[in-house]
Amino acid sequence: MAYLETTWTEQDIVAFTSGVLSSLADCVAEVESKIKRGTLTTATTPTLAQVEGWLKRGKMELAEAKGFTFDRKYAAVTLVADQYRYALPPDYNGGAISLRDTTNDRYIIPWPEAMYDKKFPDPSEETPGEVIVACIKNMELWLAPPPDSTDALLLEYDRSGAETTADDFTWLPEIERFRVCDFAVSEAFLSLHMWEQAQLYTQRWNAALGKAMKADGKRKWQGKRYQAINVFQEFDAMNNQP
DSSP states (O other), X not given: OOOOOOOXXXXXXXXXXXXXXXXXXXXXXXXXXXXXXXSOOTTSSSOHHHHHHHHXXXXXXHHHHSOOSSOEEEEEEEOOXXXXXXXXXXXXXXXXXXXXXXXXXEEEEEOOHHHHHHHOSOGGGSOOBSOOEEXXXXXXXXXXXXXXXXXXXXXXXXXXXXXXXSOOOTTSOHHHHHHHHHHHHHHHHHHTTOHHHHHHHHHHHHXXXXXXXXXXXXXXXXXXXXXXXOHHHHTGGGGGOO
């Protein structure tokens, strides 16, 4: 069985100020300074590769645990005429998306799967034309009707923190980079069987994560003008769709 493949082009976004920890190498150096084992290599305990892996995992743990207001990512794709299924970017983290047809300069409203299936039980039977709606099914983006041209779409979504190209920390504010380092330090001490130190940094990580989640909640609440927006208000636009 062949897997569905789609080429997405990542769009540039404004990066946060580099500060002290501007790269993966800088974060490794921060971990080295905390565990006092000298320069990490393939022969040390922990190894350089292990620490790099823990740093990358720390980013994914952050993205999973809290609703970042700064983890939005943009990727573009060129549609293929008559093709209505497209694989989502490999670091798509679930959740809400925003989809814009940049060729025709308009937004395409994503529908819930049940609504989409009821209106378009078999998209291949629809007459190709300008895309009206979209739906996410697992890790695929379904469009309806199938496009009749090679229009371009811009997808805005929540990233998982997984590495898809270069080792990238620029999308994280520096305070979050320090938190990722604390996570890697706790893992490093665990690998050295230094339980007390590991527990200390695990507690620091958990406390910082809780603080960050609380701050995110405040930003979201402020973004909704301190109102409890219900699902009918949030998705009312769907009622006006064909």
